[in-house]
Amino acid sequence: MKIIILGAGQVGSGLVEYLVNENNEITLVDQNYERLQLIKNRFDIKVVQGYASYPATLRNADADNADLLVAVTDSDEINMLACQLGYSLFKIPQKIARILNHDYLSEKDLLFTDNAIPVDNIIAPENLVMQEIVKLIEYPGVTQLTEFADGRLCMASVKAYYGGSIVGSSVNNLSKYISNAIIKIVAIYRQDKLINLNPNTVIEAGDEVYFIAAKGHVRLMTSTLQKLEPPYRRIMIVGGGNIARNLALNICKKYSVKLIETNSKNAASLADEFDKTSVEVFCSDPSDQNFLTEEHVDMMDLVISVTDNDETNIMSALLAKKQGAKKAIVLIQKYAYINLLSNNAIDIYISPGDATISALLTNIRRNGIINVKTLKHGLAEGLEIKLSGDYSHSNVIGRYVKDLKLPQGISICAVARENEMLIPDDKTTLQANDTVVFFVSEKKNIRELIKLTSPKATFFSALSSKAN
Missing domain, CATH: 3.40.50.720 (NAD(P)-binding Rossmann-like Domain)
Structure with a gap:
């Protein structure tokens, strides 16, 4: 996919880092030459120095052949105008803009249409931050919480402290404290470093534990890692x-x-x-x-x-x-x-x-990816992928989890199947239309994961033949 990113600040440069290994052709645009060169020295991308809202700049960025325009400069007005130019002059199919100003956002239903300002997806960081804080208020003790499967599953991080029932015990003892609960530990960071996780791993005080759980079981899991805090009442x-x-x-x-x-x-x-x-x-x-x-x-x-x-x-x-x-x-x-x-x-x-990069990646990535969450400030990701295809045209559907050749640093956390939520074991068989949540610590291997979970090209030709 040919992607033009406007703005080489924290978000724009961060987005490049995520997308560069995923078979994308990226062009980064910014006024600051030194900033562009620093990024170009790190990644194999094209850079264009110039004003993001100038037609000539977009033309130099090959906007005529772009599949996606991502406008994340510091100016709402430049982002909106760039999307307008992308629509009117270059017919770019998808346009995403970061919008900061509340006045624009309050009128978004009228403003951001093809008949007004043609922005396909709006990213509003202030709203995303507010929503994230609200979730954290609901779960005292949790340091990060992201939702998957339409809010039915949560991936959360909790610091382990003495007093938690599982602290000092191995992971395989968790079932003693969470009988019949939908919970799985997916990663442990010790002194800010990811450690190898297996059933015999002992959870130590000070560990940062990432787990996935049904929404109603988050507090139960938190209680195994630390003394459960009472709900917040007074907030400043x-x-x-x-x-x-x-x-x-x-x-x-x-x-x-x-x-x-x-x-x-x-x-x-x-x-x-x-x-x-x-x-x-x-x-x-x-x-x-x-x-x-x-x-x-x-x-x-x-x-x-x-x-x-x-x-x-x-x-x-x-x-x-x-x-x-x-x-x-x-x-x-x-x-x-x-x-x-x-x-x-x-x-x-x-x-x-x-929060902005998570929202952008959710809108950019395709091939069944329906939700992306950055974890531990970009060191890892949670990915939600909906499976399509059938046994003959898929590398995962109809296969046991134990037989999947997952790329290094990627693990299956949970499966949402219609109204059912599963913590898969080795003998769980994945089905078409399953929504699968993955934990990714090796982001460079996401491209391989997408290739593995996507249906084979022959699937779509088979569907077409049946339709005829």
């Missing part, structure tokens, strides 16, 4: 932007919420908006220790820092925890900060870039 949100506002609106009926905004005008507007809700709005510096003391931050179950400034988010969360807040979730834009904070100073950190 730092920030007054769209993420903070929408998050407060989403959770205010179930939780006691305090919202902290530094700008007096914004704080007054938010106070008016939340006047008839349980949300308390304060205008203050989130690093003001006296304010935090007066507002009993030590009584907070969770502090969520989601301003547009990484340093403010980090410092406000650290200070709140120092003064007694139990847990902290921090929004971080720059990956460099994430690496610095891997020492448990912050409980959970969320990257808009990760």
